[in-house]
Amino acid sequence: MNETEEFVSDISLPEVKERVLVEHPHSLAMIKRLKKTTNARLGVGRAGDRYRTETLLKFRADHAIAQDAVWTDIDETLIDEMGFYKVQTLVQNKEEYVRRPDRGRLFSAGTMAAIKRDCIHNPDVQLVIADGLSGFAINANLKDIYAIMMDGFQEKGYRVGTPIFVRYSRVATMDKISEALGATVTIQLIGERPGLATGESMSVYMAYEASSKKPESQRTVVSNIYEQGIPPLEAGAQVVHLTEVLMREKKSGVDLKI
Amino acid sequence: MAQEILSAGIDIGTTTSQVIFSRLRLEDNSYTAVPDVKITQKEVLYKSPVYFTPLRDDGNIDAQALDRLLLTEYARAKVKREDVSTGAVIITGESSRKQNARLAVEELSAAAGDFVVAAAGPDLESVLAGYGAGAADYSEKYPATVANFDIGGGTTNVAVFLGGELQDAFALDIGGRLVRLSADHSVTYISPRLKPLMAAMGLRLQVGRAAELAELVKLAGQFADICRRICLDEPLEPWERGLYIGHGKRLGKLNAVMFSGGVAEYIHDAPVMCWEDVLRYGDIGPLVGVAFWRAFSAQPQVKLLNSRERIRATVIGAGSYAVRLSGSTVMLDDALVPLTNIPVIRLEHLESPVALKEEYRLKRDVYPQRQQVAISLAGPAGSSYVDLANLADGLLRATENDAQILLVVMEQDFAKALGLLLKHRGKGRQVICLDRIKAQPGDYIDVGRSVAGTVPVVVKTLIFKS
Numbered sequence: 219m220n221e222t223e224e225f226v227s228d229i230s231l232p233e234v235k236e237r238v239l240v241e242h243p244h245s246l247a248m249i250k251r252l253k254k255t256t257n258a259r260l261g262v263g264r265a266g267d268r269y270r271t272e273t274l275l276k277f278r279a280d281h282a283i284a285q286d287a288v289w290t291d292i293d294e295t296l297i298d299e300m301g302f303y304k305v306q307t308l309v310q311n312k313e314e315y316v317r318r319p320d321r322g323r324l325f326s327a328g329t330m331a332a333i334k335r336d337c338i339h340n341p342d343v344q345l346v347i348a349d350g351l352s353g354f355a356i357n358a359n360l361k362d363i364y365a366i367m368m369d370g371f372q373e374k375g376y377r378v379g380t381p382i383f384v385r386y387s388r389v390a391t392m393d394k395i396s397e398a399l400g401a402t403v404t405i406q407l408i409g410e411r412p413g414l415a416t417g418e419s420m421s422v423y424m425a426y427e428a429s430s431k432k433p434e435s436q437r438t439v440v441s442n443i444y445e446q447g448i449p450p451l452e453a454g455a456q457v458v459h460l461t462e463v464l465m466r467e468k469k470s471g472v473d474l475k476i
Numbered sequence: 477m478a479q480e481i482l483s484a485g486i487d488i489g490t491t492t493s494q495v496i497f498s499r500l501r502l503e504d505n506s507y508t509a510v511p512d513v514k515i516t517q518k519e520v521l522y523k524s525p526v527y528f529t530p531l532r533d534d535g536n537i538d539a540q541a542l543d544r545l546l547l548t549e550y551a552r553a554k555v556k557r558e559d560v561s562t563g564a565v566i567i568t569g570e571s572s573r574k575q576n577a578r579l580a581v582e583e584l585s586a587a588a589g590d591f592v593v594a595a596a597g598p599d600l601e602s603v604l605a606g607y608g609a610g611a612a613d614y615s616e617k618y619p620a621t622v623a624n625f626d627i628g629g630g631t632t633n634v635a636v637f638l639g640g641e642l643q644d645a646f647a648l649d650i651g652g653r654l655v656r657l658s659a660d661h662s663v664t665y666i667s668p669r670l671k672p673l674m675a676a677m678g679l680r681l682q683v684g685r686a687a688e689l690a691e692l693v694k695l696a697g698q699f700a701d702i703c704r705r706i707c708l709d710e711p712l713e714p715w716e717r718g719l720y721i722g723h724g725k726r727l728g729k730l731n732a733v734m735f736s737g738g739v740a741e742y743i744h745d746a747p748v749m750c751w752e753d754v755l756r757y758g759d760i761g762p763l764v765g766v767a768f769w770r771a772f773s774a775q776p777q778v779k780l781l782n783s784r785e786r787i788r789a790t791v792i793g794a795g796s797y798a799v800r801l802s803g804s805t806v807m808l809d810d811a812l813v814p815l816t817n818i819p820v821i822r823l824e825h826l827e828s829p830v831a832l833k834e835e836y837r838l839k840r841d842v843y844p845q846r847q848q849v850a851i852s853l854a855g856p857a858g859s860s861y862v863d864l865a866n867l868a869d870g871l872l873r874a875t876e877n878d879a880q881i882l883l884v885v886m887e888q889d890f891a892k893a894l895g896l897l898l899k900h901r902g903k904g905r906q907v908i909c910l911d912r913i914k915a916q917p918g919d920y921i922d923v924g925r926s927v928a929g930t931v932p933v934v935v936k937t938l939i940f941k942s
Contacts, residue, residue: 245619251639365861366893373900424509438509448510448889451864455892456510456805 229272230279239263239270257415257446280414287409287417288316292353292385296360302347302383303337305329309386322388333382333398341379343371343461344401348387352409355420359443360407363420363454367405370458376465389423389437396428403464404428405457410441419444422457426470436471438464478503478516479928482555484563484592485795486546488529488537488581491629491653492738494791495524495549497560502801502928511804513930518796522553526738526787539580543587560589562924562932564798568601568628568790591814591924593934595798599722600936602626602645604793606635609736610784612797616640620731622781625703626789627739627764629653630667631721632703633790636730647721650699652739652761655681655692659755662686672715673698689751696763700771707733707778732779733772736789739765745773799924802885802931803912807895812881812906813931815923818850819843820885822917826857829870836874839917848880852915855888864890868897872905881906885913885921885933 227234238249240263249261262273269277289312297304306329308321315322325333345367349356364381371378379401384391392406403426410419421441428436438460443453464470478501485496501517530541550557565585585594605626606612615622615637626633632650636643654667663683666674674681677698679691702716707730735743742765753762772780785792821839825831836851843849851871856863875882882898882905884891895909908923915921915935924932 247639248619362859362861366864366896369900370896373896440510441508445859449859449893451859451861451893452805452889452891453510455896458896459805459892460509 229275283417284412287352287354287412292349297383302381304383306385315386323390337380340400342376342402344379344404345381346392346406347383348408350409351411354417355409358418359420359450363450366454393428393430426464438470481561484560485791486565487791489568492526493529496791496795497522498796511929513804513928524549537580562799563592564595564794566595566794593922599645602633602635605790607797608789608793612637622732623730624734626737628737649719653759655760676715696767700767704771734781734783736783736786738787740786743768799932802910804930805892807909810925813923820850820852820915820919822852832870833874850883852885872902884909886911
């Protein structure tokens with residue numbers, strides 16, 4: 219066999235999902251149009267009353283991506299390049315992170331003291347970058363969303379605090395950091411729990427005077443940020459807009475009727 | 477979260493004029509802090525009677541009479557001018573060729589409401605009728621290429637849709653009032669545009685002479701047969717092709733067809749016509765309708781569909797479908813709008829600021845220096861910050877000598893981000909940046925005030941004029 223001839227196709231490629239597997243479709247164009255409206259597994263045909271092999275393999279490949287996203291420690295090369303301040307929650311490894319959500323919300327006394335010692339106090343905007351359940355999401359979206367947010371904050375004249383990267387982090391770490399530094403608006407970028415569509419989806423949680431004494435409903439959220447969802451650049455511009463709204467209204471989350 | 481807006485549709489035709497008001501319901505279906513506003517419901521609240529278009533003795537539109545008519549209809553519908561936030565006034569049929577029509581309509585649109593825009597042109601008329609009749613919606617639901625033939629007094633306006641999208645639009649000199657008759661069966665008018673066809677058919681109809689029913693039936697039958705052959709992609713004779721106003725693309729065979737317009741009121745299973753029926757409107761409209769029914773109901777190749785609207789298709793299209801919503805994350809300053817009749821410059825060479833500037837300069841030169849223009853593009857060359865920043869720099873550099881608003885419309889969802897960069901980098905430039913809007917070279921756009929965070933935009937398509 220010719221070495222350059224590809225015998226086995228790469229089932230993990232996103233375009234595999236675009237294929238219509240229905241045999242003898244009444245209207246191929248119509249199925250293709252339907253498929254464009256969603257990334258659910260439509261138009262995959264069947265073998266008897268089961269999935270066809272290709273569909274099953276794709277399903278398992280997508281599930282593997284989700285597993286990898288959860289269980290892989292974040293590659294911190296980009297975080298280091300960007301020079302962010304780095305801390306870690308009480309969690310020591312991935313397994314503990316998954317089993318003990320409570321510990322992923324807390325810092326040690328030493329870490330809290332270090333944050334207070336090393337970071338800018340009373341910023342208008344405090345950024346927290348959290349690995350969450352997908353480090354892939356941070357690495358895929360961080361550079362673009364960060365750049366446009368910084369342009370926006372500069373344009374508005376906001377004082378931006380020291381960006382802090384938190385390893386093994388849950389959403390609530392933003393409250394602790396906000397309290398420690400006296401931030402007006404705290405913005406957390408966090409890797410979302412991966413589904414079967416992508417492992418690269420990121421959320422942004424925002425709160426006005428974020429505090430661990432306030433309920434979860436204090437947070438305003440922009441989710442589904444990835445290239446095929448809300449593009450990170452457009453999400454960043456929306457976050458800048460929302461920051462302005464939070465500053466003006468002096469509240470966030472469900473209190474904000476938007 | 478839902479919001480409702482009131483939209484007006486005003487159709488000033490060759491023969492008749494109408495007004496409708498419809499309520500558009502806007503809903504934000506987003507569950508996070510990124511809005512996603514769409515029009516979820518369109519409900520026609522009021523339909524005026526079908527009026528004869530007021531004309532002066534010289535054949536021009538009587539603008540004052542039209543104004544009075546409009547005032548009466550607003551009062552009857554219990555609608556105040558300030559309640560109407562959007563809509564369109566459209567000049568249709570042969571009246572669009574009349575000199576004062578545009579002027580009259582522009583005055584009207586100002587009187588009709590804040591963002592009721594004036595629109596004209598046979599292609600746009602075709603498109604609006606196609607939307608109003610339901611051809612676009614049908615083609616979205618079913619895998620078929622669907623044409624709507626809007627058969628009016630002066631012209632037949634055709635729009636072709638596939639997958640909910642417009643594929644083609646054109647107009648034909650076919651209509652119910654191209655031949656007019658008096659009560660004693662004598663011919664009072666024959667459109668000069670029909671002369672070559674009638675000569676080729678050997679018809680002896682003449683103004684001032686009594687018409688023979690058989691000849692009128694033959695002419696009406698020929699109209700229907702020409703349209704049938706267009707649907708089946710069968711050839712037309714040269715004198716038949718002469719009935720095209722402008723040209724359409726060749727699309728091949730159509731799957732389904734529907735009819736709207738005044739004549740379509742007669743396209744149904746009607747008994748054979750006697751003179752009394754024929755003369756009801758003093759023209760050949762009813763005969764043309766019956767001829768279309770015969771031509772299309774008797775053949776199996778093109779599916780004959782029921783249209784949602786007939787005589788009111790165009791006005792409902794103008795009132796309910798002319799306006800599109802931009803994406804929900806955009807950059808707009810309400811103080812800068814409404815903007816109307818803005819010519820579109822389409823930029824394709826976005827790969828480098830130098831190429832962009834060169835392309836813009838060439839295309840911008842066509843318009844006067846003081847003319848506000850809109851820049852239309854698909855989106856940045858790539859989805860990274862660097863791609864978008866390059867695009868922003870390119871646009872700012874290309875337009876640095878323009879004193880007007882930097883107005884950008886794009887297809888991809890990047891308007892808020894691009895708008896942010898344009899404002900940030902273009903210190904002090906006035907910027908409007910909208911997305912999910914597709915505008916082609918030669919189009920004109922109107923931009924209204926924001927509603928629920930999204931922006932009503934009318935794209936007046938002239939692309940099929942060639």
